[in-house]
Amino acid sequence: MALHVEHEIHERRKGRNYGLGLILAGFIAIIFGLTVVKVLQLGETAQFERFDHVARPQIIPEEGAGE
């Protein structure tokens, strides 16, 4: 009595798993793409870049700028 590991149901399950994998990958791609597009639509990136523990001279107000 040979034990057949592969059954038609395994094929179907494999198809479902691949399908779900593709859907999840697509979902990640959509959220990532949307994030990129929405952030770039904000225009000048300096307006949402803030202090990140690295010296960034461009966000230091110029001397006398507010006078």
Place this chain on the structure above:
Amino acid sequence: MSDISASDQGYEASMGDYFALLKPRVMSLVVFTALVGLLVSPVPVHPFIGFVAILCIAVGAGASGALNMWWDADIDARMKRTAGRPIPSGRVAPGEALGIGLGLSGFAIVLLALATNFLAAFLLAFTIFFYAVVYSMWLKRATPQNIVIGGAAGAFPPMIGWAVATGSVSIESVLMFALIFMWTPPHFWALALFVKSDYGNAGVPMLTETHGRDVTRKHVIIYTLLLVPVAIGLGFTSIGGPFYLAVAVVMNAWFLKGAIDISRRTDADCEADKHRVEIKVFKVSLYYLFAHFVALLVEAVLRLYGIGGW
């Protein structure tokens, strides 16, 4: 005995069975009309956001299809045309269809709200509600006018597409809605006149069976007459133009002639020529809707070159 008795545990659905729940053919019409609604609007949309918006609308439409199949599984099982659908054929459990329908609806609405705006998401939510609850649960089994009011669900996509771009509802999007809304009854009843349906066995009141075929023929001509001013009127809005108007005049004349031909026929005529006229008018109705929306798209392209519109 040579393998584990997996088949005894009941059928496990394949990916294709789940996809069939989403009514892919209906989805293609939804995608097309929503895309036109989005592209003809005066506000440019980033291509990726446009793509995501159309995807959300398509998934929302598919989700409402799954909810419809969940609710109508008893009807589907009694009709030859629908007996092979995933639920009546036993390939997908009703609970799975309900879960997929609700889950995808939520995903599509939330994602559309985040990607575009709340009006578009609200319209999508309302469309799903209208199709799944107002049409499927309420009207379909209650009145022979079910497809008239239920047709609104199929008419919303261009309005959603327009709202994605503009964030508003305007005369243009209302008329695009009205075009599909008024087109659905004559289109569907032309089909009902030549397809031998078993809606009666399933307990669904269809005009051909509740009021007879003569009344249905009258309905075809009445709704076609109501459709014509909507289709022509759209030509005078900001998304219309001479090209659209020319297409609309030709297509409406063609469709109206077909509806008049149908209204003059009797059952004996239909039997004699095997529903030749009804089949022809049904085909014309398909070209009719497609031609109007393609014409709107052409006007939008012409406007890019400064030669479209009024």
